[in-house]
Amino acid sequence: MSEQAADTNDSVDTRPTKITYVAEATAHGGRDGYVTSHDGQIELRVAMPPALGGDGRGTNPEQLFAAGYSACFHNALVLVGRRAGLDLTGSTVAAKVGIGPNRARGYGLAVALNVSLPLVDQDLASRLVGAAHQVCPYSNATRDNIDVSIVLS
Secondary structure, eight states: OBHHHHOOOTTOOOSOSSOOOOOOEEEESTTSEEEEETTSSOEEEEOOOGGGTSOOOSBOHHHHHHHHHHHHHHHHHHHHHHHTTOOOTTOEEEEEEEEEEOTTSSEEEEEEEEEEOTTSOHHHHHHHHHHHHHHOHHHHHHTTTSEEEEEEO
């Protein structure tokens, strides 16, 4: 399933009507430094991956984005499953985030989500994934900004 297939209404306003939580993080040294969160839950070394010329001795923004998107999308999936009265035990969402140069002489991202719903038939799983893609804040933030592909495994 591609993002275009899951996106049924381009004119829907997905901005929050009320902010219920704010996360705060600070980068020190960009891609060769460290990141911290306001509440002290995150204190991580950040390093360029070897594929981009770094030593790889730390996490990187793409890994953090993949972790955030996969967790958020999985939560959206469980939410829509619960609303439908389904138990999604054993389900997982894995994210791959790619980075590369774009045509505007900057850099862009692409995301591939791999969704596993072992206890749900393929047709229902596809509908749940489509609904989760509409609910997930990461999906709403990235829609029409980056390529997002979703594969059911």
